Amino acid sequence: MTTITRRDVIGGSAAVLAAATPVASALAQVGGVPRHDKEQHVTLECAFKDLVLDGTKVRARAYNNSIPGPVITTYPGQRLRITVKNALAPYESKYWPNPSEWDGEHNVPHHLGSTNLHLHGMDVIPHLFEPVGTSDVHAPMIEIEPGGSKEYVFDIPGNHPPGFDWYHPHHHGSTVVQAASGMAGGIVVLGAIDEVPEIKAAQQYYIVMQDIGLFPTDPGESAEALGLPAGTNISDIWTYLPKQNAIWQTFGGKVTMYNPKTQKAEDTDLKGGFTTGDYALRYYLVNGQPFFKETHNPDPNKATEPLATQLTPFTFKMAPGEVARFRMLNGNSDNYMPIAVEGHAMHLLALDGVNFPKVRTIAPVPIDTDPKNEGQIQLAPANRAEFLIKASMTPGTYKIVQLQQTQQFLFSAQKTIAVIEVSGPAKDMKLPTDLPVPTRDYPLISRREVEHLQVVYFADQFPGTQNPDVGIDFLLNGQQYEVEQVNYVVNRGGVEEWHLVVGDSQHGGSEGHPFHMHVNSFEVISVNGKLLEPGTIKDTIWIPAESTVVIRIRFKQFLGKAVFHCHILPHEDTGMMQNFLIKRRDQPFPTAVFDLPMHQRRRPLLGQVHMDMGGQH
Numbered sequence: 001m002t003t004i005t006r007r008d009v010i011g012g013s014a015a016v017l018a019a020a021t022p023v024a025s026a027l028a029q030v031g032g033v034p035r036h037d038k039e040q041h042v043t044l045e046c047a048f049k050d051l052v053l054d055g056t057k058v059r060a061r062a063y064n065n066s067i068p069g070p071v072i073t074t075y076p077g078q079r080l081r082i083t084v085k086n087a088l089a090p091y092e093s094k095y096w097p098n099p100s101e102w103d104g105e106h107n108v109p110h111h112l113g114s115t116n117l118h119l120h121g122m123d124v125i126p127h128l129f130e131p132v133g134t135s136d137v138h139a140p141m142i143e144i145e146p147g148g149s150k151e152y153v154f155d156i157p158g159n160h161p162p163g164f165d166w167y168h169p170h171h172h173g174s175t176v177v178q179a180a181s182g183m184a185g186g187i188v189v190l191g192a193i194d195e196v197p198e199i200k201a202a203q204q205y206y207i208v209m210q211d212i213g214l215f216p217t218d219p220g221e222s223a224e225a226l227g228l229p230a231g232t233n234i235s236d237i238w239t240y241l242p243k244q245n246a247i248w249q250t251f252g253g254k255v256t257m258y259n260p261k262t263q264k265a266e267d268t269d270l271k272g273g274f275t276t277g278d279y280a281l282r283y284y285l286v287n288g289q290p291f292f293k294e295t296h297n298p299d300p301n302k303a304t305e306p307l308a309t310q311l312t313p314f315t316f317k318m319a320p321g322e323v324a325r326f327r328m329l330n331g332n333s334d335n336y337m338p339i340a341v342e343g344h345a346m347h348l349l350a351l352d353g354v355n356f357p358k359v360r361t362i363a364p365v366p367i368d369t370d371p372k373n374e375g376q377i378q379l380a381p382a383n384r385a386e387f388l389i390k391a392s393m394t395p396g397t398y399k400i401v402q403l404q405q406t407q408q409f410l411f412s413a414q415k416t417i418a419v420i421e422v423s424g425p426a427k428d429m430k431l432p433t434d435l436p437v438p439t440r441d442y443p444l445i446s447r448r449e450v451e452h453l454q455v456v457y458f459a460d461q462f463p464g465t466q467n468p469d470v471g472i473d474f475l476l477n478g479q480q481y482e483v484e485q486v487n488y489v490v491n492r493g494g495v496e497e498w499h500l501v502v503g504d505s506q507h508g509g510s511e512g513h514p515f516h517m518h519v520n521s522f523e524v525i526s527v528n529g530k531l532l533e534p535g536t537i538k539d540t541i542w543i544p545a546e547s548t549v550v551i552r553i554r555f556k557q558f559l560g561k562a563v564f565h566c567h568i569l570p571h572e573d574t575g576m577m578q579n580f581l582i583k584r585r586d587q588p589f590p591t592a593v594f595d596l597p598m599h600q601r602r603r604p605l606l607g608q609v610h611m612d613m614g615g616q617h
């Protein structure tokens with residue numbers, strides 16, 4: 001079987017890298033040795049981590065003192081036990097300056113020290129609510145408090161697709177603060193694709209992308225909130241520790257606070273607050289190394305165009321004609337990334353951890369003049385791509401770039417993510433064509449199997465009326481997240497077609513949103529009526545503004561309460577998420593869905609359109 005460790009190099013041969021190039025070293029691994037034990041136990045400890053990024057002192061958050069977190073390698077049929085230990089500091093993020101004024105609203109940043117674990121893209125038991133796998137409509141979300149720990153047990157299905165997934169925190173209210181501080185890591189599921197001779201022969205590289213969003217520390221902030229001894233001088237430290245009602249205003253570059261008495265956002269002299277995207281300072285990392293920097297643009301006419309600085313990117317070394325395997329993760333909290341490899345076709349094996357039956361070869365695009373800026377592949381936040389590159393026979397340096405895009409609130413400049421340096425004696429390596437069919441997701445869903453149609457509307461509303469503290473509402477079907485409510489009920493074994501809609505600017509659709517569903521991957525059928533190639537199976541899909549994306553889902557195995565949400569993490573934390581319940585087909589529709597008092601119901605089933613297609617509900 002495949003021995004991944006030897007090939008898990010992130011930057012090519014360290015000995016031949018130029019001094020100015022970021023140092024190549026093995027991406028941290030955890031557990032998995034020997035890899036084919038029936039059971040493995042992994043510990044992930046969450047704690048603060050000090051870094052110097054491009055000369056800036058940063059107090060980040062990390063798993064096992066590593067950014068990105070260590071790669072977990074598992075395989076179908078394994079029992080994967082993960083103990084999460086929380087060594088972050090308590091931080092209630094209460095209303096400031098009067099903590100007693102907090103009204104319990106949960107769609108604002110809060111409990112920043114609490115965490116939990118999500119295995120993103122893994123088809124495993126729903127694991128966000130207590131107890132794991134619960135079907136209780138009112139079940140609370142798992143909260144591992146500072147000092148606490150929890151063991152998760154995942155039985156990976158025997159037919160789980162082999163591919164690249166990842167893990168990150170998912171505690172509502174602290175997700176973005178933790179993920180945009182460094183907490184994310186890769187999961188590799190081994191399997192048949194690793195035995196394809198041309199793939200097995202290829203050197204494997206990770207490109208794990210993350211962003212670190214930062215503000216200067218406020219005077220009067222306690223060192224203990226950053227897990228440091230009382231009295232420690234933290235004035236030169238940059239971190240992300242927003243007060244729950246203090247909002248960073250992109251327009252104006254200041255921090256305001258909502259005053260419930262005047263119902264107005266009032267100016268403060270705080271240096272940092274919660275943000276929906278624009279930071280005072282943000283670094284973009286590949287495998288923990290910063291490759292790009294953004295700062296707030298003080299020009300009031302260009303507030304949504306952060307000042308951008310390219311830093312020294314990573315270098316991968318390849319021989320002419322060599323084939324290398326890349327596993328790429330967009331682990332950024334909000335940045336949509338059209339990706340292109342200069343002068344090279346991408347031989348795409350898989351998206352979101354489910355490989356295609358045949359390699360999809362995507363021709364190169366000009367990286368400076370591509371008029372549509374679509375690149376070769378488009379990675380929404382949370383998307384993964386696994387691809388082969390066959391290095392050009394012409395020695396030289398070739399960039400891997402994120403093309404600029406204007407699909408979001410903030411302008412996203414072109415970024416050089418990494419460089420491929422092609423040099424030395426040629427190696428004529430071969431590319432595969434056919435790949436092993438991932439049986440959990442094949443055969444594909446036929447149209448006749450669809451029993452039920454759902455519609456999910458994404459909208460933002462400014463100024464916010466449901467979430468005045470944040471000042472902007474991020475809504476699914478007109479409502480904010482309610483932890484103890486279930487908005488959709490589906491049948492295990494059932495097949496549904498969901499229409500995901502982002503309207504125009506008159507209907508809450510000022511920017512695109514990435515839709516992510518837990519537990520089951522889905523097939524993307526069409527975008528704005530244009531059919532995609534069959535077998536485009538994903539767990540997260542970008543919905544551009546003024547667009548409708550159609551997906552089909554089979555609820556294959558697991559029962560219980562789970563979520564779907566926008567994977568722009570500040571949107572998710574401020575309410576762009578809903579619960580759904582996967583029930584046995586012969587179980588009645590849970591009446592508890594309607595147990596809530598009328599004022600808390602908030603149209604629980606809006607958007608659920610029943611179609612008589614022969615299904616039982």
Ligand SMILES: [Cu+2]
Nearest residue numbers: 513566568571
């Ligand atoms: Cu969103």
